Amino acid sequence: MPALPPSVPLSWYLTLSLILFVLGIAGFLFRRNIITVFMSIELMLNAVNLSFITFSYKLKQVDGHIFAFFVMVVAAAEAAVGLAIILTVFKNRQTLEIDELSSLKN
Amino acid sequence: MIFAAIAVVCGINLVLQSHPISSALSLVGVMGALAALYLLLGGEFIAAAQLVVYAGAIMVLFVFVIMLLNAGTEHKGRRTWATYAGVPLLLLFLGLIAIGIAHHLPASENVMFGQFTKGSPLEFGRALFTIYLLPFEVTSVLILIAILGAVVLAKKEID
Numbered sequence: 524m525p526a527l528p529p530s531v532p533l534s535w536y537l538t539l540s541l542i543l544f545v546l547g548i549a550g551f552l553f554r555r556n557i558i559t560v561f562m563s564i565e566l567m568l569n570a571v572n573l574s575f576i577t578f579s580y581k582l583k584q585v586d587g588h589i590f591a592f593f594v595m596v597v598a599a600a601e602a603a604v605g606l607a608i609i610l611t612v613f614k615n616r617q618t619l620e621i622d623e624l625s626s627l628k629n
Numbered sequence: 630m631i632f633a634a635i636a637v638v639c640g641i642n643l644v645l646q647s648h649p650i651s652s653a654l655s656l657v658g659v660m661g662a663l664a665a666l667y668l669l670l671g672g673e674f675i676a677a678a679q680l681v682v683y684a685g686a687i688m689v690l691f692v693f694v695i696m697l698l699n700a701g702t703e704h705k706g707r708r709t710w711a712t713y714a715g716v717p718l719l720l721l722f723l724g725l726i727a728i729g730i731a732h733h734l735p736a737s738e739n740v741m742f743g744q745f746t747k748g749s750p751l752e753f754g755r756a757l758f759t760i761y762l763l764p765f766e767v768t769s770v771l772i773l774i775a776i777l778g779a780v781v782l783a784k785k786e787i788d
Contacts, residue, residue: 532739536666539636543659546640558649558695562656565687566640569663572679580670585756588675592757595682596768600775602687606694607782613698
């Protein structure tokens with residue numbers, strides 16, 4: 524096993540953010556369980572947070588951290604409301620498959 | 630770099646697992662690894678907040694809902710030829726993009742731990758309560774609306 528470098532370039536953090544965001548998009552598009560789709564959205568928000576923190580490091584300013592903090596707050600609010608919506612949907616439809624929730628189509 | 634590998638593996642696991650509980654645990658792994666990366670980038674407060682708010686509160690909410698709804702394994706969809714042809718093509722496409730980016734991106738400096746020290750709670754709070762005071766207050770209104778919305782949605786009985 525080759526020795527790991529002691530420090531990594533800054534662009535690797537952005538690459539990791541990109542990879543996580545793409546994974547989030549893939550989960551959002553391909554999964555059918557509505558809860559998993561919701562978790563993919565959280566993954567995308569996390570990826571954006573990582574790029575905020577990385578640029579904050581690069582620019583030597585704390586503003587990126589503040590923005591990441593606000594993203595966290597909005598994600599918390601969104602999770603609460605979204606899970607309440609999921610609960611209501613499940614109560615009415617008895618399903619979590621998004622393919623069966625197509626009443627808006629007709 | 631170790632934490633990045635953990636994050637990527639857990640992220641892939643999140644998308645591939647068929648059971649929601651497995652996905653949720655993978656997401657906790659991603660968030661823990663990201664918290665460590667925030668710490669390496671000098672964001673002490675945001676790393677702690679990531680652990681407490683995301684890996685703690687939000688994921689507990691998710692797991693609670695999964696348990697409550699008794700969500701099972703999702704049904705496998707039909708696999709057409711597009712599934713089998715699409716994966717190699719997608720990998721090829723992403724590889725080409727990665728090569729292009731790697732060639733055109735300028736070299737960036739290495740990240741050294743401890744070089745950026747403004748992420749401490751002191752600096753963070755000073756910026757939050759002076760420059761960003763108005764967004765902070767607006768956020769409280771947002772959370773109030775979210776609480777009301779969640780309560781109304783959870784109580785309402787739709788016929």
